[in-house]
Amino acid sequence: MNHIQGSLIYEGKAKRVFACKSPDKVLIEFKNDATAFNAKKRSEIKGKGRLNCKISAALFELLESNGIPTHFLELHSETFMIADKINVIPIEVVIRNLATGSLCRETPIPQGTILNPPLLDIYYKDDNLGDPILTEERLKLLDLISMIEMEKIKNITRSVNKILKEYFDSLDLLLVDFKLEFGTNSLGKLVVADEISPDNCRFWDKKNSDPKGRILDKDRFRQDLGGVIDAYEEILNRIEKTSSKTT
Ligand code: TMP
Ligand code: ASP
Numbered sequence: 001m002n003h004i005q006g007s008l009i010y011e012g013k014a015k016r017v018f019a020c021k022s023p024d025k026v027l028i029e030f031k032n033d034a035t036a037f038n039a040k041k042r043s044e045i046k047g048k049g050r051l052n053c054k055i056s057a058a059l060f061e062l063l064e065s066n067g068i069p070t071h072f073l074e075l076h077s078e079t080f081m082i083a084d085k086i087n088v089i090p091i092e093v094v095i096r097n098l099a100t101g102s103l104c105r106e107t108p109i110p111q112g113t114i115l116n117p118p119l120l121d122i123y124y125k126d127d128n129l130g131d132p133i134l135t136e137e138r139l140k141l142l143d144l145i146s147m148i149e150m151e152k153i154k155n156i157t158r159s160v161n162k163i164l165k166e167y168f169d170s171l172d173l174l175l176v177d178f179k180l181e182f183g184t185n186s187l188g189k190l191v192v193a194d195e196i197s198p199d200n201c202r203f204w205d206k207k208n209s210d211p212k213g214r215i216l217d218k219d220r221f222r223q224d225l226g227g228v229i230d231a232y233e234e235i236l237n238r239i240e241k242t243s244s245k246t247t
Pocket of ligand 2: 013035036037038039040199218222
C-alpha cells in the first residue's frame with residue numbers, strides 16, 4: 001500500500017510522527033538520536049533508528065498475535081512504520097522483573113533483586129517536570145483517565161510482561177524491565193503505543209555473567225559502556241533467528 005508522507009505532526013526525542021494519506025493513520029520515523037537523563041545527555045547513534053523500528057515492529061506483531069491491541073499496522077520501510085493515529089495518554093507505565101535503575105537509586109532495594117510479582121510504576125509523561133512518579137492519589141487528582149481505564153492499562157501491561165518475558169527467555173535474554181505508553185485510536189480503542197525496543201526495555205544476556213558485559217540496551221549509552229549499536233544488533237539478530245525458525 002502506498003502511504004504518502006504528509007506534514008510533520010510531532011517530533012519527539014527519538015521519533016517523528018507524520019500525517020499520511022489516511023486521516024486515522026500516521027507514519028512514524030525512528031531517528032538515530034539518543035537521549036538520556038531527560039535529554040541532558042544526547043548523541044546520534046548511526047543505525048539505531050533502523051534497529052529500533054525493526055525490533056518494535058517484530059514485538060508489536062508478537063503482541064498482536066497474542067491478542068494485545070497495539071497501534072502498529074505495518075512496516076513502511078527500514079526506519080518508518082505505519083500506525084494508528086492515537087490520542088496519547090500522558091502516562092508512562094514501567095514494569096520491573098528485576099531491580100535496577102531508578103528503583104535502586106531511589107530505594108535501598110539491592111541491584112538484581114527478583115521482583116515477584118513484578119513491580120508496576122506509573123509516571124507522569126512531562127519532560128518539563130522530568131516525568132515524575134505518580135502515587136494512586138496523585139493519578140486520581142490529575143484526572144488523566146478513569147480508574148477503570150487505569151486498571152485496564154495495568155492488566156495489559158502485566159500481560160505484555162508475561163508474553164515478552166517468556167519470549168525473551170527463549171532467546172537467552174532476561175527482560176529486566178520496560179516502559180509502555182498507551183493511547184486511544186480513532187475507534188476509541190485502548191492500544192499499546194510508542195515503541196518496544198532496547199531504548200525503553202532493559203535486556204541482560206543470560207549467556208554472560210559480567211554485570212556490564214551482559215547489558216544489551218540503552219544502559220550501554222546511559223552508562224558510557226560503548227558497543228551500543230552492537231547490543232541493539234544482537235537483540236534484532238536473536239529475534240530474527242526465531243522468526244526464521246517459524247516461517
Ligand atoms: P528507570 O529504572 O530509569 O526508571 O527505567 C525503567 C525502564 O523504563 C527502563 O527499561 C528504561 C525505561 N525508561 C524509558 O523508556 N524512558 C524513560 O524516560 C525512563 C526514565 C526509563
Ligand atoms: N528517554 C529519556 C530521556 O531522554 C530517559 C532515558 O531513557 O533514560 O531523556
